[in-house]
Amino acid sequence: MFYGISLTAILVALWLTLSGPFTLSGDYPIVMGLGLLSIIGTVALTYRMRIVDRETVPIGPALALFTYWGWLGGEIVKANLAVLRLVMKPEIEVEPRLIRVSAEQRSDLGRSVFANSITLTPGTVTVDVEDDGFLVHALDNSFTDPAGFAEMGARADVASDGRKTGMATGEAN
Protein backbone atom coordinates (compact mmCIF):
# COMPACT_ATOMS: atom_id res chain seq x y z
CA MET A 1 0.00 0.00 0.00
CA PHE A 2 2.81 2.38 0.91
CA TYR A 3 4.52 1.70 -2.41
CA GLY A 4 1.24 2.17 -4.28
CA ILE A 5 0.72 5.61 -2.73
CA SER A 6 4.36 6.54 -3.40
CA LEU A 7 4.01 5.47 -7.04
CA THR A 8 0.86 7.58 -7.42
CA ALA A 9 2.57 10.60 -5.86
CA ILE A 10 5.59 10.23 -8.16
CA LEU A 11 3.34 9.93 -11.22
CA VAL A 12 1.33 13.02 -10.21
CA ALA A 13 4.57 14.96 -9.72
CA LEU A 14 5.81 13.80 -13.14
CA TRP A 15 2.57 14.82 -14.85
CA LEU A 16 2.61 18.23 -13.17
CA THR A 17 6.22 18.73 -14.21
CA LEU A 18 5.51 17.89 -17.82
CA SER A 19 2.19 19.72 -18.19
CA GLY A 20 1.81 21.83 -15.04
CA PRO A 21 0.37 25.12 -16.34
CA PHE A 22 -2.11 23.37 -18.61
CA THR A 23 -3.37 21.13 -15.82
CA LEU A 24 -3.47 23.69 -13.03
CA SER A 25 -4.96 26.65 -14.96
CA GLY A 26 -8.19 24.75 -15.49
CA ASP A 27 -8.58 26.00 -19.05
CA TYR A 28 -7.88 22.58 -20.51
CA PRO A 29 -10.02 20.03 -18.69
CA ILE A 30 -9.02 17.35 -21.21
CA VAL A 31 -5.37 17.61 -20.13
CA MET A 32 -6.30 17.10 -16.49
CA GLY A 33 -8.66 14.27 -17.47
CA LEU A 34 -6.03 12.50 -19.54
CA GLY A 35 -3.52 12.90 -16.72
CA LEU A 36 -5.89 11.38 -14.19
CA LEU A 37 -6.77 8.60 -16.61
CA SER A 38 -3.17 7.69 -17.37
CA ILE A 39 -2.09 7.80 -13.72
CA ILE A 40 -5.00 5.62 -12.60
CA GLY A 41 -4.40 3.29 -15.53
CA THR A 42 -0.69 2.94 -14.76
CA VAL A 43 -1.24 2.26 -11.06
CA ALA A 44 -4.03 -0.23 -11.82
CA LEU A 45 -1.87 -2.07 -14.38
CA THR A 46 1.15 -2.27 -12.10
CA TYR A 47 -1.09 -3.59 -9.30
CA ARG A 48 -2.54 -6.17 -11.63
CA MET A 49 0.97 -7.23 -12.66
CA ARG A 50 1.90 -7.45 -8.93
CA ILE A 51 5.15 -5.58 -9.47
CA VAL A 52 4.56 -2.75 -6.98
CA ASP A 53 7.22 -3.46 -4.40
CA ARG A 54 10.45 -2.21 -2.93
CA GLU A 55 12.38 -2.83 -6.11
CA THR A 56 10.16 -1.05 -8.64
CA VAL A 57 9.34 1.91 -6.37
CA PRO A 58 12.73 2.60 -4.80
CA ILE A 59 11.58 5.01 -2.10
CA GLY A 60 13.58 3.31 0.63
CA PRO A 61 16.93 3.27 -1.19
CA ALA A 62 16.32 6.73 -2.71
CA LEU A 63 18.94 8.48 -0.56
CA ALA A 64 21.47 5.68 -1.10
CA LEU A 65 20.71 5.83 -4.82
CA PHE A 66 21.37 9.57 -5.05
CA THR A 67 24.59 9.18 -3.04
CA TYR A 68 25.64 6.46 -5.46
CA TRP A 69 24.80 8.63 -8.49
CA GLY A 70 26.96 11.40 -7.08
CA TRP A 71 29.89 9.04 -6.56
CA LEU A 72 29.34 7.49 -10.00
CA GLY A 73 29.32 10.96 -11.56
CA GLY A 74 32.77 11.60 -10.12
CA GLU A 75 34.03 8.26 -11.45
CA ILE A 76 32.55 9.02 -14.90
CA VAL A 77 34.35 12.39 -15.03
CA LYS A 78 37.66 10.73 -14.12
CA ALA A 79 37.20 7.96 -16.68
CA ASN A 80 36.16 10.48 -19.36
CA LEU A 81 39.35 12.46 -18.82
CA ALA A 82 41.40 9.25 -19.04
CA VAL A 83 39.74 8.25 -22.33
CA LEU A 84 40.13 11.82 -23.62
CA ARG A 85 43.88 11.66 -22.95
CA LEU A 86 44.19 8.28 -24.70
CA VAL A 87 42.24 9.41 -27.74
CA MET A 88 43.94 12.77 -28.17
CA LYS A 89 47.50 11.41 -27.98
CA PRO A 90 49.44 11.79 -31.24
CA GLU A 91 49.96 8.02 -31.27
CA ILE A 92 47.15 5.68 -30.33
CA GLU A 93 48.67 3.42 -27.68
CA VAL A 94 45.93 1.30 -26.22
CA GLU A 95 46.06 -2.20 -24.84
CA PRO A 96 42.47 -3.48 -25.05
CA ARG A 97 41.60 -6.24 -22.66
CA LEU A 98 38.77 -8.59 -21.88
CA ILE A 99 38.48 -9.29 -18.19
CA ARG A 100 36.07 -11.12 -15.95
CA VAL A 101 34.58 -9.19 -13.07
CA SER A 102 32.83 -11.14 -10.33
CA ALA A 103 29.39 -9.84 -9.39
CA GLU A 104 28.27 -10.92 -5.94
CA GLN A 105 25.38 -8.52 -5.44
CA ARG A 106 22.50 -9.85 -3.39
CA SER A 107 19.77 -9.00 -5.89
CA ASP A 108 19.33 -9.00 -9.65
CA LEU A 109 18.70 -5.26 -9.42
CA GLY A 110 22.09 -4.81 -7.77
CA ARG A 111 23.73 -6.85 -10.51
CA SER A 112 22.11 -4.82 -13.27
CA VAL A 113 22.99 -1.54 -11.54
CA PHE A 114 26.60 -2.76 -11.33
CA ALA A 115 26.68 -3.89 -14.98
CA ASN A 116 25.15 -0.63 -16.20
CA SER A 117 27.58 1.38 -14.07
CA ILE A 118 30.51 -0.45 -15.67
CA THR A 119 29.11 0.29 -19.12
CA LEU A 120 28.33 3.90 -18.28
CA THR A 121 31.92 4.53 -17.22
CA PRO A 122 33.86 5.21 -20.43
CA GLY A 123 36.73 2.79 -21.03
CA THR A 124 34.85 -0.26 -19.75
CA VAL A 125 31.85 -1.98 -21.35
CA THR A 126 30.01 -5.03 -20.07
CA VAL A 127 30.03 -7.38 -23.05
CA ASP A 128 28.37 -10.44 -21.60
CA VAL A 129 26.59 -11.51 -18.43
CA GLU A 130 27.59 -14.86 -16.99
CA ASP A 131 26.40 -16.82 -14.00
CA ASP A 132 28.80 -15.40 -11.46
CA GLY A 133 30.16 -12.34 -13.16
CA PHE A 134 30.49 -10.13 -16.20
CA LEU A 135 32.76 -10.22 -19.21
CA VAL A 136 34.09 -6.67 -19.45
CA HIS A 137 35.96 -5.13 -22.34
CA ALA A 138 38.42 -2.47 -21.21
CA LEU A 139 40.02 0.07 -23.52
CA ASP A 140 43.38 -0.02 -21.75
CA ASN A 141 44.92 -1.92 -18.89
CA SER A 142 44.74 1.22 -16.75
CA PHE A 143 40.95 0.66 -16.56
CA THR A 144 41.18 -2.87 -15.19
CA ASP A 145 41.89 -2.16 -11.53
CA PRO A 146 40.17 -4.99 -9.57
CA ALA A 147 39.89 -2.82 -6.44
CA GLY A 148 37.97 -0.19 -8.41
CA PHE A 149 35.51 -2.80 -9.70
CA ALA A 150 35.11 -4.26 -6.21
CA GLU A 151 34.36 -0.85 -4.74
CA MET A 152 31.85 -0.06 -7.49
CA GLY A 153 30.20 -3.45 -6.98
CA ALA A 154 29.87 -2.96 -3.23
CA ARG A 155 28.48 0.55 -3.69
CA ALA A 156 26.01 -0.65 -6.35
CA ASP A 157 24.83 -3.34 -3.97
CA VAL A 158 24.19 -0.83 -1.18
CA ALA A 159 22.56 1.65 -3.58
CA SER A 160 20.13 -0.87 -5.06
CA ASP A 161 19.11 -2.14 -1.66
CA GLY A 162 19.44 0.81 0.71
CA ARG A 163 20.75 -1.32 3.54
CA LYS A 164 24.30 -0.85 4.67
CA THR A 165 25.04 -4.48 5.41
CA GLY A 166 27.40 -4.86 2.49
CA MET A 167 28.39 -8.02 0.69
CA ALA A 168 30.66 -10.38 2.55
CA THR A 169 33.27 -10.24 -0.19
CA GLY A 170 32.70 -6.69 -1.36
CA GLU A 171 33.83 -5.17 1.91
CA ALA A 172 36.81 -7.46 2.23
CA ASN A 173 38.25 -6.72 -1.20
Next chain:
Amino acid sequence: MSAAEIFQHARDVFSIGALAVGLVFVIAGATGVMRLPDFYTRMHAAGVTDTLGAELIILGLIAQAGDWQTAAKLALVGLLLFLTSPTATHAIANAAHRAGQKPDLSHFKPKHPADTATSEGPK
Protein backbone atom coordinates in the same frame (compact mmCIF):
# COMPACT_ATOMS: atom_id res chain seq x y z
CA MET B 1 25.52 46.65 -11.95
CA SER B 2 22.68 45.25 -9.92
CA ALA B 3 22.69 41.87 -8.25
CA ALA B 4 20.28 40.50 -10.84
CA GLU B 5 22.60 41.50 -13.69
CA ILE B 6 25.58 39.92 -11.96
CA PHE B 7 23.57 36.72 -11.50
CA GLN B 8 22.57 36.82 -15.16
CA HIS B 9 26.19 37.19 -16.28
CA ALA B 10 27.38 34.45 -13.93
CA ARG B 11 24.71 32.18 -15.36
CA ASP B 12 25.79 32.97 -18.90
CA VAL B 13 29.44 32.31 -18.07
CA PHE B 14 28.59 29.00 -16.41
CA SER B 15 26.37 28.01 -19.33
CA ILE B 16 28.96 28.89 -21.98
CA GLY B 17 31.64 27.07 -20.02
CA ALA B 18 29.56 23.90 -19.66
CA LEU B 19 28.57 23.95 -23.34
CA ALA B 20 32.19 24.51 -24.47
CA VAL B 21 33.59 21.71 -22.30
CA GLY B 22 30.75 19.44 -23.39
CA LEU B 23 31.59 20.21 -27.00
CA VAL B 24 35.24 19.27 -26.37
CA PHE B 25 34.09 15.87 -25.09
CA VAL B 26 31.73 15.36 -28.02
CA ILE B 27 34.55 16.15 -30.47
CA ALA B 28 36.90 13.85 -28.53
CA GLY B 29 34.32 11.07 -28.82
CA ALA B 30 33.99 11.59 -32.57
CA THR B 31 37.78 11.69 -32.96
CA GLY B 32 38.09 8.49 -30.96
CA VAL B 33 35.53 6.70 -33.09
CA MET B 34 37.64 7.49 -36.14
CA ARG B 35 41.08 6.84 -34.67
CA LEU B 36 40.74 3.75 -32.50
CA PRO B 37 41.55 0.39 -34.08
CA ASP B 38 38.56 -1.95 -33.75
CA PHE B 39 34.85 -2.12 -33.00
CA TYR B 40 35.05 -2.55 -29.23
CA THR B 41 37.57 0.21 -28.65
CA ARG B 42 35.55 2.59 -30.81
CA MET B 43 32.55 1.87 -28.62
CA HIS B 44 34.44 3.31 -25.64
CA ALA B 45 35.01 6.55 -27.52
CA ALA B 46 31.30 6.76 -28.31
CA GLY B 47 30.71 6.39 -24.56
CA VAL B 48 32.50 9.70 -23.98
CA THR B 49 29.93 11.46 -26.15
CA ASP B 50 27.12 9.62 -24.42
CA THR B 51 28.06 10.50 -20.86
CA LEU B 52 29.98 13.66 -20.15
CA GLY B 53 29.44 15.35 -23.52
CA ALA B 54 25.66 15.04 -23.50
CA GLU B 55 25.27 15.70 -19.78
CA LEU B 56 27.43 18.84 -19.82
CA ILE B 57 25.50 20.25 -22.76
CA ILE B 58 22.23 19.55 -20.94
CA LEU B 59 23.67 21.21 -17.82
CA GLY B 60 24.53 24.29 -19.85
CA LEU B 61 21.01 24.37 -21.29
CA ILE B 62 19.46 23.99 -17.82
CA ALA B 63 21.31 27.14 -16.73
CA GLN B 64 19.72 28.98 -19.67
CA ALA B 65 16.20 27.64 -19.04
CA GLY B 66 13.88 30.46 -18.09
CA ASP B 67 11.45 28.63 -15.80
CA TRP B 68 11.72 25.65 -13.50
CA GLN B 69 9.57 23.52 -15.78
CA THR B 70 11.93 23.68 -18.72
CA ALA B 71 14.83 23.00 -16.35
CA ALA B 72 13.02 19.99 -14.87
CA LYS B 73 12.25 18.63 -18.33
CA LEU B 74 15.89 18.99 -19.38
CA ALA B 75 16.95 17.26 -16.16
CA LEU B 76 14.57 14.41 -16.99
CA VAL B 77 16.14 14.15 -20.46
CA GLY B 78 19.55 13.96 -18.78
CA LEU B 79 18.32 11.27 -16.41
CA LEU B 80 16.87 9.30 -19.32
CA LEU B 81 20.22 9.43 -21.15
CA PHE B 82 21.99 8.44 -17.92
CA LEU B 83 19.78 5.37 -17.54
CA THR B 84 19.34 4.24 -21.15
CA SER B 85 22.71 4.85 -22.82
CA PRO B 86 24.49 2.01 -20.95
CA THR B 87 21.66 -0.34 -21.91
CA ALA B 88 22.03 0.58 -25.57
CA THR B 89 25.82 0.28 -25.42
CA HIS B 90 25.55 -3.13 -23.77
CA ALA B 91 23.04 -4.29 -26.37
CA ILE B 92 25.39 -3.35 -29.21
CA ALA B 93 28.44 -4.88 -27.49
CA ASN B 94 26.60 -8.07 -26.61
CA ALA B 95 25.24 -8.39 -30.14
CA ALA B 96 28.74 -8.06 -31.59
CA HIS B 97 30.10 -10.57 -29.07
CA ARG B 98 27.41 -13.12 -29.85
CA ALA B 99 27.84 -12.66 -33.57
CA GLY B 100 31.45 -13.73 -33.13
CA GLN B 101 33.19 -10.39 -33.49
CA LYS B 102 36.60 -10.97 -31.89
CA PRO B 103 38.07 -8.03 -30.01
CA ASP B 104 41.52 -6.97 -31.12
CA LEU B 105 43.44 -7.86 -27.96
CA SER B 106 47.13 -7.24 -28.34
CA HIS B 107 48.76 -9.38 -25.68
CA PHE B 108 46.14 -10.71 -23.36
CA LYS B 109 44.07 -13.80 -23.04
CA PRO B 110 41.32 -13.77 -20.41
CA LYS B 111 41.29 -16.48 -17.83
CA HIS B 112 38.42 -17.28 -15.57
CA PRO B 113 39.19 -16.79 -11.88
CA ALA B 114 38.01 -20.32 -11.16
CA ASP B 115 40.00 -21.59 -14.17
CA THR B 116 36.93 -23.13 -15.72
CA ALA B 117 37.91 -23.23 -19.36
CA THR B 118 34.99 -22.01 -21.41
CA SER B 119 35.12 -23.19 -24.98
CA GLU B 120 33.48 -20.17 -26.54
CA GLY B 121 35.60 -17.62 -24.67
CA PRO B 122 37.14 -15.09 -27.03
CA LYS B 123 40.89 -15.09 -27.46
